[in-house]
Amino acid sequence: MKKIKLQPSSSKPSRTKPAASQSLAIRGGPPAVQAPKPSSYAHGPQEIGVEEIEAVTAVLKTKNLFRFHKNEADSPTAQFERLVSQLTGSRHVLAVNSGTSALIAGLVGLGVSSGDEVLVPSYTYIATAAAVLAVRAFPVIVEIDSSLTMDPQDAARKITPRTRAIIPVHMRGVPCRMDEIMNLARERKLKVLEDCAQANGGAYRGRPLGSIGDAGEFSLQQFKIITSGEGGVLVTDNRVIYERAGCYHDSAYTFWKERDWSIQPFLGENYRMSELNGALALAQLRKRDRILARLRAIKRRLIKAISTAPGITLQDVPDPEGDCATSLVFFTETPDRTRRFAEALRAEGMAAGSMFDKEFPDRHIFYHWDYILEKRTPDAYGHPWQDPVRPCQVAYSREMCPQSLSWLNRAVAVPLTQAMSDAHVDGCAEAIKKVAQLL
Numbered sequence: 001m002k003k004i005k006l007q008p009s010s011s012k013p014s015r016t017k018p019a020a021s022q023s024l025a026i027r028g029g030p031p032a033v034q035a036p037k038p039s040s041y042a043h044g045p046q047e048i049g050v051e052e053i054e055a056v057t058a059v060l061k062t063k064n065l066f067r068f069h070k071n072e073a074d075s076p077t078a079q080f081e082r083l084v085s086q087l088t089g090s091r092h093v094l095a096v097n098s099g100t101s102a103l104i105a106g107l108v109g110l111g112v113s114s115g116d117e118v119l120v121p122s123y124t125y126i127a128t129a130a131a132v133l134a135v136r137a138f139p140v141i142v143e144i145d146s147s148l149t150m151d152p153q154d155a156a157r158k159i160t161p162r163t164r165a166i167i168p169v170h171m172r173g174v175p176c177r178m179d180e181i182m183n184l185a186r187e188r189k190l191k192v193l194e195d196c197a198q199a200n201g202g203a204y205r206g207r208p209l210g211s212i213g214d215a216g217e218f219s220l221q222q223f224k225i226i227t228s229g230e231g232g233v234l235v236t237d238n239r240v241i242y243e244r245a246g247c248y249h250d251s252a253y254t255f256w257k258e259r260d261w262s263i264q265p266f267l268g269e270n271y272r273m274s275e276l277n278g279a280l281a282l283a284q285l286r287k288r289d290r291i292l293a294r295l296r297a298i299k300r301r302l303i304k305a306i307s308t309a310p311g312i313t314l315q316d317v318p319d320p321e322g323d324c325a326t327s328l329v330f331f332t333e334t335p336d337r338t339r340r341f342a343e344a345l346r347a348e349g350m351a352a353g354s355m356f357d358k359e360f361p362d363r364h365i366f367y368h369w370d371y372i373l374e375k376r377t378p379d380a381y382g383h384p385w386q387d388p389v390r391p392c393q394v395a396y397s398r399e400m401c402p403q404s405l406s407w408l409n410r411a412v413a414v415p416l417t418q419a420m421s422d423a424h425v426d427g428c429a430e431a432i433k434k435v436a437q438l439l
C-alpha cells in the first residue's frame with residue numbers, strides 16, 4: 001500500500017506545501033485508502049455460517065418450534081438464556097422477540113406505571129422512548145454530552161416528583177457514565193434499565209453492561225452486534241422484576257412455567273421467542289466475543305495512528321476497555337467542517353458520515369421523533385398523553401436539547417466492522433490524517 005507522508009520530515013523543515021500525492025481526493029488527488037472497503041458493515045449477519053444453519057435446521061427437524069412445554073435441556077432458547085446469564089453474571093434472563101419488547105417487559109418488571117416519567121437520552125433509537133409510552137409513562141428527554149450518551153448532570157436537572165426510572169443507552173457500543181447515573185439513581189430512589197441494544201458484550205469498569213442497573217435489555221435485530229433476525233433479552237438479578245417481566249411477555253406464562261411464584265400473575269401480551277430465533281441467537285452469541293476482540297483491535301489501531309491528526313477531538317468514551325468499538329467517532333470545530341470532513345473521507349475511499357442533519361430524518365435523534373414531539377397516539381381519547389388522573393406534564397420541542405445537537409452536529413462517525421483488513425484500517429487512518437491536515 002502506498003504510504004502518504006503527512007508530516008514534513010525533519011531534514012526538510014521548510015517544506016510547507018503538501019506534495020501532489022497529498023492533495024485531497026475531493027480535489028482530484030489520489031485517494032488515501034487503496035485497500036478495498038469491506039463488503040458489509042454489519043456485524044453478526046456476516047458471521048452467519050454452518051453453525052447457525054445447523055442450529056436452525058436441528059430445530060426444524062424436531063418439528064417443535066415452541067419454547068415451552070418441554071424439557072429446558074431440549075430448548076435452544078433456554079440454553080441461550082443460560083449462556084446470557086453466564087456472560088452477564090445476571091441471575092435471571094428472559095429471551096423475547098425484540099429489543100423493544102424487552103424494554104417494555106423490563107419497564108413493567110420495574111413497576112413503571114401510567115403517568116410516571118422515565119429519563120431517556122436525546123440520542124437513542126426511537127424505540128427507547130416508544131417503549132416508555134407503551135407502558136403509559138412519559139419519556140423525559142435528557143441531553144447527551146461529549147460521550148454521546150446521557151449527561152448525568154442534565155438527568156439530575158430533569159428529575160421531578162413523577163420520575164420513576166432512568167434508561168441509560170450505551171449508544172454505538174459506548175458504555176454510559178454508569179457511576180454517575182447509578183449514584184444519581186440511588187440518591188433519588190430511581191430504577192435503572194440499561195439499554196444495551198447496541199452494546200452486547202460491552203463492559204463498564206469490568207462489569208458487563210446490562211448487569212449494572214436494576215435490569216438490562218439487549219436487541220438481536222439485524223443491525224446489532226449479534227442477531228437472530230429479530231429478538232431481544234432482558235437480564236436482572238431481581239426475582240420480582242423477572243417474574244413481572246415474564247408475566248407481561250406471555251399472557252399464559254404461569255401456565256407454561258411451573259415454579260414457586262413470588263407474585264400474583266397479571267395480564268400480558270406475547271413477546272415469546274421462537275426456538276428458531278433461540279437457536280440462531282445461541283449460535284451467534286458463541287461468536288460474539290471473537291467479533292468484539294477484532295473490533296477493539298481495529299479501533300485501537302486507528303486511534304493510535306490518528307493521535308497526531310490536528311483539529312479533531314475523539315468522542316469521550318467513559319470506559320475505553322469496555323467499548324464494543326463498533327464505530328470511531330470524532331468531533332471537528334464546526335458543523336460545516338464536519339460535513340465536508342465526512343464527504344472528503346468518503347472520497348478518500350472509506351465509509352464515514354456526519355451525524356445530524358435537519359433534513360435527514362434519523363430515527364436515533366430526538367429532533368426527528370415527530371410522533372413524540374407532537375404527542376400523537378393511536379388512542380381515540382388521547383391516552384396516554386391525555387389522562388384525567390395523571391396527564392403528561394412534559395413539554396417537547398426541537399429546541400429542547402441544544403447541547404445534544406451541538407455535539408451531534410460536529411460529530412463524524414466512521415463505522416467499523418470485523419471484516420476490515422489491517423491494510424484498509426491503516427488506509428482509513430491515513431485518510432483521516434490527510435483530511436485533518438489539508439481540508
Ligand SMILES: *Cc1c(COP(=O)(O)O)cnc(C)c1O
Pocket residue numbers: 098099100101124125127128169171195197198219220221230231232
Ligand atoms: C435496536 C434498538 C432498540 C430496539 O430493538 P428492536 O429489537 O429493534 O426492537 C432499542 N434501543 C436501541 C438503542 C436500539 O439500537
